[in-house]
Amino acid sequence: MNLEAELTLTRTAFTVEVALAAAEGSTLVLLGPNGSGKTTVLSCLAGILTPERGRVLLGGEALLDTAVGIDVPPQRRPIGVLFQDGLLFPHLSAVENAAFPLTARGIAKEEARARSRGLLERLGFPIARSTARPGALSGGEAQRVALARALVTEPQLLLLDEPTSALDVRSRNDLRPVIGRALSSFPGVRVLITHDPVEAMTLGDRLVVIEDGRISQAGTVEELRRAPRTSYVAELIGVNVFRGALVADGGTWRIETPDGSVFVADPGLAAGASAIGVLPPGEIELHLERPPEGSAQNVLAGTVEAIAIDGHRARVRVACHPPVVAEVTLASAERLALRPGDELWASFKAVGIDVEPA
Amino acid sequence: MARGGSRRITPAPVAVLSAIGIAFLAVPVLALVVRAPWSEIGEKLAASGAWVAFRLSLVVSLTAAALSFVLGVPIAWVLARSSFPGRALVRALVILPLVLPPVVGGVALLTALGRSGVVGSWLYDLGIQLTFTTAGAVLATTFVSIPLVILSAEGGLRSLDPRYEQAAAAMGASRMHTLRRVTLPMLRPQLAAGLVLAWARALGEFGATITFAGNLAGRTQTLPLAVYEARQTDPGAAVAASLLLVALSLVVLVAMRDRIFGR
Numbered sequence: 001m002n003l004e005a006e007l008t009l010t011r012t013a014f015t016v017e018v019a020l021a022a023a024e025g026s027t028l029v030l031l032g033p034n035g036s037g038k039t040t041v042l043s044c045l046a047g048i049l050t051p052e053r054g055r056v057l058l059g060g061e062a063l064l065d066t067a068v069g070i071d072v073p074p075q076r077r078p079i080g081v082l083f084q085d086g087l088l089f090p091h092l093s094a095v096e097n098a099a100f101p102l103t104a105r106g107i108a109k110e111e112a113r114a115r116s117r118g119l120l121e122r123l124g125f126p127i128a129r130s131t132a133r134p135g136a137l138s139g140g141e142a143q144r145v146a147l148a149r150a151l152v153t154e155p156q157l158l159l160l161d162e163p164t165s166a167l168d169v170r171s172r173n174d175l176r177p178v179i180g181r182a183l184s185s186f187p188g189v190r191v192l193i194t195h196d197p198v199e200a201m202t203l204g205d206r207l208v209v210i211e212d213g214r215i216s217q218a219g220t221v222e223e224l225r226r227a228p229r230t231s232y233v234a235e236l237i238g239v240n241v242f243r244g245a246l247v248a249d250g251g252t253w254r255i256e257t258p259d260g261s262v263f264v265a266d267p268g269l270a271a272g273a274s275a276i277g278v279l280p281p282g283e284i285e286l287h288l289e290r291p292p293e294g295s296a297q298n299v300l301a302g303t304v305e306a307i308a309i310d311g312h313r314a315r316v317r318v319a320c321h322p323p324v325v326a327e328v329t330l331a332s333a334e335r336l337a338l339r340p341g342d343e344l345w346a347s348f349k350a351v352g353i354d355v356e357p358a
Numbered sequence: 359m360a361r362g363g364s365r366r367i368t369p370a371p372v373a374v375l376s377a378i379g380i381a382f383l384a385v386p387v388l389a390l391v392v393r394a395p396w397s398e399i400g401e402k403l404a405a406s407g408a409w410v411a412f413r414l415s416l417v418v419s420l421t422a423a424a425l426s427f428v429l430g431v432p433i434a435w436v437l438a439r440s441s442f443p444g445r446a447l448v449r450a451l452v453i454l455p456l457v458l459p460p461v462v463g464g465v466a467l468l469t470a471l472g473r474s475g476v477v478g479s480w481l482y483d484l485g486i487q488l489t490f491t492t493a494g495a496v497l498a499t500t501f502v503s504i505p506l507v508i509l510s511a512e513g514g515l516r517s518l519d520p521r522y523e524q525a526a527a528a529m530g531a532s533r534m535h536t537l538r539r540v541t542l543p544m545l546r547p548q549l550a551a552g553l554v555l556a557w558a559r560a561l562g563e564f565g566a567t568i569t570f571a572g573n574l575a576g577r578t579q580t581l582p583l584a585v586y587e588a589r590q591t592d593p594g595a596a597v598a599a600s601l602l603l604v605a606l607s608l609v610v611l612v613a614m615r616d617r618i619f620g621r
Contacts, residue, residue: 048527074527081528081529083525
């Protein structure tokens with residue numbers, strides 16, 4: 001049940017022209033700045049928008065093929081959609097919202113409610129709140145209802161449009177693992193829109209970056225991180241990722257990667273759990289000599305591997321254990337007179353690393 | 359400063375003008391209460407046929423409101439959701455009864471549906487006569503009430519975020535299911551307001567009804583027509599019948615105030 005899509009359509013500001021492919025059981029992440037065309041692509045997959053030219057194949061079957069005039073209307077596509085802002089129906093209760101796709105397909109109210117209630121419960125929705133209207137729900141509760149509504153028909157293609165962007169940091173962190181579990185237990189193809197790099201990296205198998213309606217880069221997290229092709233990708237994905245087991249050691253925590261370890265702040269996870277630490281490159285300081293003892297717990301010795309100039313910034317790849325990418329101003333890079341092969345130290349604070357369960 | 363919270367000060371000119379305005383609106387109603395023939399109000403109402411007219415008014419105004427709703431909402435839908443040549447003209451045409459003097463509406467209806475009217479002569483040949491019948495009173499009343507449903511429903515449809523209906527479609531809902539379970543429920547406040555306003559307009563209808571349907575007690579003489587007739591013979595009875603209308607209107611306005619005006 002693979003997904004293949006090629007879409008061309010003109011928007012007022014630009015033309016959207018993309019080709020996507022995703023394998024069954026995988027999550028494709030669409031990343032990009034606001035207004036770059038991500039939601040347009042998703043709307044075409046859902047059938048809400050019809051492109052001028054295009055093809056959408058799901059498991060070899062055409063949902064859309066403008067060449068031969070096939071355009072299956074949204075209500076007959078085997079899809080589940082979580083819309084941006086949730087878009088829960090304000091006049092229906094939480095459970096009625098979650099049951100809507102079932103009742104729309106003619107399933108009896110009682111059965112539809114029972115099924116969606118069970119699903120809501122599995123997604124951590126407080127079941128006592130199931131008769132509340134969306135206006136009375138918290139952001140996290142509302143998004144659980146929206147997620148249930150997308151999953152309840154057991155569709156073949158799941159489309160999620162920024163499921164956490166409307167939430168505050170705390171509810172976002174609560175919801176992310178819920179979405180992660182829902183995605184990994186979902187058997188079909190998953191397409192997720194986000195502009196949150198942590199979400200993209202923790203939830204995505206393959207990333208597609210869309211800028212101004214076109215794909216500027218596509219690949220795995222590692223591929224994008226190693227060689228970002230645009231400054232947007234560099235800024236967003238060009239972060240340092242430390243993947244490994246969490247180790248607790250006398251009040252300090254580390255992530256043990258296959259190539260060295262880094263100190264992190266107490267992540268609120270069990271020791272031994274596998275985790276992903278994300279560190280923006282701007283958090284790293286570079287020193288020509290070993291820095292004096294300071295607040296930064298992580299001080300790594302290494303050599304400059306490569307320097308890439310991007311406007312007034314320089315991205316410095318440092319070969320240390322684990323390897324990191326630092327971003328400094330061009331002025332700093334020139335002041336330090338950095339050249340590939342130079343020895344130097346990289347330091348960064350444990351709290352600068354955002355730790356998520358892997 | 360009755361309730362706690364932010365201090366609100368009403369500027370003096372606003373206070374003075376609003377007091378004058380309220381008095382202007384309230385004094386006539388209070389005058390009705392003061393001058394009503396309270397000691398013999400029962401007999402007056404019975405003698406002037408006000409009770410019969412009251413019942414007829416209820417039947418005519420409620421039927422007209424329902425008819426306005428059933429026809430007005432689809433018109434609003436077409437005006438809000440589709441585009442066709444001459445749409446602006448059609449909108450002007452269907453809103454016209456709101457600004458037209460009702461008596462002109464009555465004359466227009468008579469010209470169209472009267473016994474020798476453009477359409478009415480055909481109907482008459484088929485054995486259908488609308489003038490001087492309760493059905494005619496309902497038609498005349500509906501004619502002037504529909505624009506209120508259209509205006510309210512069209513405004514609601516235009517302000518409804520189209521993404522809700524798209525979402526419903528993407529969740530497998532047919533157009534009909536979306537209409538019944540999403541669009542109409544989400545428009546409930548506007549639809550309720552349109553319905554109540556149309557009913558209120560229908561209850562007060564006078565000119566179109568008397569012109570098109572005539573003033574036949576028990577068939578087309580609604581309460582406003584009864585008040586008008588009583589005024590020429592027995593002013594006390596007219597006041598009593600007027601009070602009946604005031605009471606009915608006030609009861610409905612108070613009961614529906616949240617729906618029409620919001621909280």
